[in-house]
Amino acid sequence: MFENIAKFFKKLVKSEQPETKSKDTAKERLHLVLMQDRANVSADFLELMKQEIIEVIKKYIEVDDKAIDVRLTNKVEEDGTNGSPFLYANIPIVKVKNEMKPQEQEKEKKIEDNKENSIEEKKEENKTDKDSNEKENTETNEEKSKIVENNEEENKTEEVVEKEE
């Protein structure tokens, strides 16, 4: 009973106060600033990590060294606020190394280049910065890099691109 009375008085007091508490403002600001601080890794560290990632990928795929983009960034939440930091890697593939015969691979490459070009034409100009000799751009999301390991999968991803358009 006493608690109910106390609650009643508390409510009375509360209703006189403004809605936004300064503590909530502080919390929100701090949350953002900590995310930024935590994602801020030194350039040397990132360069070292980038080199190692490239070394591993090179075992399986021929990639365009100069066009590789690796950085730490913040995931953007649905409500537009910054979420947890994540690793972004854009690695353009020049050639997939697989067990196919070189000649067959060449043929397929030509076919795919044609496909790619036709898709490229449809795309809006500002959407891509791909070179024409790039087969595919892979993007990582949430630190998992999708690496296209064979041609079949490449075709699948192209289908996805077509659907999106």
Added chain:
Amino acid sequence: MGEVIVITSGKGGVGKTTTTANLGSSLAESGKKVVLVDTDIGLRNLDVVMGLENRIVYDIVDVVEEKCKLRQALIKDKRFEELFLLPAAQTRDKSAINEEQMIELTKKLKEEFDYILIDCPAGIEQGFKNAIAGADRAIVVTTAEISAIRDADRIIGLLESSEIKNPELVVNRLRPNMVRKGEMMDVDDIVDLLSVDLIGVVPDDEYIITQTNKGEPVIKNKKAPSGKAYIEIAKRILGENIDVTIPGREKGFWAKFKSWFRK
């Protein structure tokens, strides 16, 4: 073999030195052999907070440079059995000592003392690196202020990337009245943001100032809520498994009764 605990914060003025002085005093009161090491070279203050400023002959730099023996530089506190202070040098700077020398020094102190409390300077430069070099454990002090919490987060990151895992958090200068009104971040908010273990919460009170004016640790004043909080933290350092008392959320009938009549 003793344990080396570094008390750090990143930001200055959040209460590292006061925390070091009071935790050390409380551990000594519990019968442990304790030494307080001031690593804030050039801006020493642990000596005045402890009221031992008039007794300094040698300092930490003299010890490291072997101008005196370690024993000669240690100042014995008269109030507590087995409490000692190793003061910082005032006329030198942080570069007077390096990390290897600190590791060597803490090794020697570990042989003689149960607890070695290191008062870390503000910042993340050489002084900080020296202070954490020989530490086994870290206590991070913060207040509920946005700047202090941000710096604490940075320090926690740096501690974890060095060899000191699981730093523990002290939230200092909490004002229960402001928390109740929603004008100060709650302990839970801070712990959530920093995601570390909480070892204690110290309420803001005037006893800290009056006791420090006299050069007495606040744990000496039995009326001081802040002193009680420090004693509780010392117990947890000693391994007692007790719940952290959060000021403004005290348990018991009387505390609840009082809370009904507060805004």
